[in-house]
Amino acid sequence: MNYQVNLPQNLKTILKIIEKNAMGIVFVVDKDKKLLGSLTDGDIRRAILSGIKIKQQVDLKFKFLNKKPFWLPIGASIQKILSHIDGDGPKNYKCIPLLNKDKQLIDIATYARVKSFPVASPLIGDEELINVISAFKSGYISSVGKFVGEFEKSFEKYIGKGFAVSVSSGTSALQLALSTLDIKKNDEVLVPNFTFAASINSVINVGAKPVLVDVDLKNWTISIEDLKRKITSKTKAIMPVHIYGQPAPMDEIQSIAKKNKLVLIEDCAEAIGARYKKKKIGSLGNCSCFSFFANKSLTTGEGGMVIFKNKNEANKAKILRDHGMSRSIKYWHDYAGFNFRMTNLQAAIGVAQVKKIDLILKKKKNIFNYYDANFKNKNFFILMPKNKWSENSYWIYTLRIQNINRKKRDLIIEKLKNRGIDCRPGFYPLNEMMPYTKYSSGSFKNSQTLSQNMVSLPSSPNLTRQEQDYIIRVFTEETKKLF
Template sequence: MTNIEPIPVNQPLLDGNEKKYLLECIETGWISSEGPFVKKFEEQFAARMGRKYGIAVSNGSVALDAAVAALEIQPGDEVILPTFTIISCAAAIARSGAVPVVVDCDPDTWNMDVSQIEDKITAKTKALMVVHIYGLPVDMEPLLALADKYGLQVIEDAAEMHGQTYKGQPCGSFGAISTFSFYPNKHITTGEGGMLLTDDDRLAQRCRSLRNLCFQPQKRFVHEELGWNMRMTNLQAALGVAQLERLDEFVVRKRYIGQRYTELLSDVPGLQLPLPQTGYADNIYWVYGVVLKNEVPFDAEEAMRRLAQLKIGTRPFFWPMHEQPVFRNMGLFDGVSCPVSEKIARRGMYIPSGMALTDEQISQVAKSLKEILT
């Protein structure tokens, strides 16, 4: 095995117009957030996702902070979200002084179990934070019906869903505000970066103000409110424009990687593979996750250690929000149990599935995974 090159968990493709657009930024001197690629990226990305407005920011985590602030969620308010997600989601709620309330995930899709939401709604509930996980979207119709029934705002975190649809409608087009991340492992990347999308004029203006320190048009350095500096640079946006040009190609590529893995691993005992589709979407395979079934005598941490010895990169599944020490120390989630999320957090991982992954590497990863399990 010593002669085999390591296979990273992700490697982006940057062989389109990225270099051309970056050189344009350098040659014109437009490298800051004032440059023309920012507006171009905002407009093109919003149009692609079926929204009126795009507000580019420095990463997907701060996009969630801005979304919570723009919707004026207050201390003591409650926001329902999945426990099985990245910490950015619950952190944005907790930092605002609001209370994150979690639901467990579905054991097959790994998305939030929409059937559990209504029981969590109280007089303090102000919003639902939807997070599409790994490759399949949340079942939106019943969730939106609940939001309408109880008068709740919906924040849609579509960070992992570039190019995905729910019943033909783009992910990122639901709710009051949707958010995206452009981290290097996403379908399209700006290195670091994020985006808020909305159809509401007032919310769009508010998000633009919040990302820019709440400068005022007439009295720039007189502040009525505290915002953030979460601006995206022209350099980042130039990457985004180039990557967006290839989104359809990237979606096809990701689906090919996922389908190829499924072909190679479908006969491996002890593995739960991602669902290829549901009644409302085909898997987009942002990452290719696997869950070790109960008959496997070790957990994901041990599987990852064994794969690392074979030079295969991996990442663990998300750790549930209700088990995060930082939140438990804040007095949150006392007595909360979400058994599905707890199980897959310990027995789930994802294997290399970056855009630049070759067929040879896919075969080597599958071979290595079989080797550690048989």
């Protein structure tokens, strides 16, 4: 990244350097790299407004040159740098030059270089580490070992109902659920068009046919009207996704499933801790599938879980996840199964995580409430809908920006990235992507609307108030610039 320039130089070249480094500033140095001044895009704008031509050569006498830019020594502490960078105080710099004792420009400090905020990071600590060491020392580092059963039991207890089968990922949870419930070739499975692609991939990978259903703007989950429209004589299952932890309207979905004798598989990958009519999500379908990927509220690194309503189905799933091998006769296969087993090392993390999930969710709820309180009066944001009958899982804080297209939304995300804030766009509607176009028919207007103006903000449980204030300020600032 170029952030320095020697003078004389023409304004156009200087502006190009500034545009390319996306920091709004360039530092003027002499041939020994000694700092002589700084020029911002604002300085150049003012120069042009005063009549100076863009192609004009400028030198050290250029009156818009700041000859005393703020700088810090190269060894300055992170704390010291942070106190001057991108804060909301009177001394607020986006980019600070770092000089050695000879005043030579050695490096620059920006918020993104010093500190950055991922969209989600796990809350893991000594408890997880102690369990992992114990699993490691036991020698049981594959799927045999005490933590696997312990994790399944404690997860069952947390959900409050059903029979848990641990697996290697949320995606394998979905695939195992479909196979256990006998969904196969020529069967149609109704899947929302606005979801992470693992939902549809799992259906394709068991050989069944996904049928895409639009979503409802009121809760971002599968549309009941479109669901009813898409049921045929071949429909065998519905896979509602509690997207961004928003529970789908399960009463209506359950009654449609019952009426049409359809299997109901809940994709709860993003929804641990969410509530539907005060009950914890995960017990309403024939089974429900969770993901424990590192960005999830409860993590095992990679991992997943299926909770079955029916014990026999859970037992069948345990056989299927282990190559379809009989549980009583070694190397005798009852099914052509998979290897979807969770390892003892992963489960060791999971056991510690279940113990702290309530604390994690409490922290995340506070983060969501603080974002909501700060964004609710800004009329260019549309907050995540709230329904009386449900409570979100507080996974990743996601909102929409009014009257904005995908290109502008992506520009905001890019700007935030340059300032250390990792944001995510909404999922792309599945029907727009090549592998899935053949499963789509009808209108997907709502998925398209949602997808193009959605942004997810950093939501790690250990985010401090001060850090959240920074994110709120920068996000609002960058969004406002486009209005």
